[in-house]
Amino acid sequence: MAYLRSKSDLPSWFQGWVSSGIADVRRSPRARRIRVVADDLGVHLVVPSRVGLGLALGFLESNRPWVDRHANVAVARRATLESWRGYRMLEGERSPFDGDIAGLRKECASALKNLVASEADRTGLQPTVVALRAMRTRWGSCSSGGRVCLNWRLGMAPERVRRYVVIHELAHLKQGDHSSRFWALVHRWWPEWQMDKAWLREHGWLVANLPHR
Numbered sequence: 535m536a537y538l539r540s541k542s543d544l545p546s547w548f549q550g551w552v553s554s555g556i557a558d559v560r561r562s563p564r565a566r567r568i569r570v571v572a573d574d575l576g577v578h579l580v581v582p583s584r585v586g587l588g589l590a591l592g593f594l595e596s597n598r599p600w601v602d603r604h605a606n607v608a609v610a611r612r613a614t615l616e617s618w619r620g621y622r623m624l625e626g627e628r629s630p631f632d633g634d635i636a637g638l639r640k641e642c643a644s645a646l647k648n649l650v651a652s653e654a655d656r657t658g659l660q661p662t663v664v665a666l667r668a669m670r671t672r673w674g675s676c677s678s679g680g681r682v683c684l685n686w687r688l689g690m691a692p693e694r695v696r697r698y699v700v701i702h703e704l705a706h707l708k709q710g711d712h713s714s715r716f717w718a719l720v721h722r723w724w725p726e727w728q729m730d731k732a733w734l735r736e737h738g739w740l741v742a743n744l745p746h747r
């Protein structure tokens with residue numbers, strides 16, 4: 535087993551991703567095993583605090599194709615994001631933006647609240663509370679107490695995509711899991727949901743990172 539004294543002993547191909555700001559190493563007291571995770575704009579090597587960095591060497595080598603693939607996606611996304619500087623998304627389209635984030639957040643939040651109110655009326659599924667938040671990894675959530683929480687940035691997505699997410703969360707008021715019964719409920723209120731789910735898979739990372747300053 536190779537022994538790493540420091541992060542600079544990581545393989546040079548990975549070091550390359552680190553020095554270009556695409557990848558980093560995170561020592562975690564809570565992690566139970568070495569893993570690599572990708573988020574919207576980068577790749578993270580997570581190593582449990584109690585595990586020697588040396589064990590990461592073999593792990594990285596055997597996961598190199600995965601790491602390279604996700605790092606390359608992150609590079610392309612960062613370039614796309616850069617091209618959005620000075621813009622917001624409006625109904626899914628690029629639109630000039632020179633306002634402040636607080637104002638944009640207010641605008642998005644009120645549009646989403648209106649949509650929840652009208653969809654709650656249409657479906658008869660009434661949340662107890664509707665909250666708008668900055669969420670890192672999700673578009674929405676629904677607690678067992680009937681509290682629906684939405685990511686305010688969703689307000690920049692196309693109207694139909696917003697509607698899909700709202701109906702998704704309202705359907706959780708009846709069905710907490712993602713079982714076939716749950717998807718049947720979504721389908722009943724929004725038959726074309728699959729198109730919107732696919733849109734989010736492709737463009738969600740961009741919405742989540744706008745406006746880019």
Ligand SMILES: [Zn+2]
Binds near residue numbers: 702706712
């Ligand atoms: Zn869900």
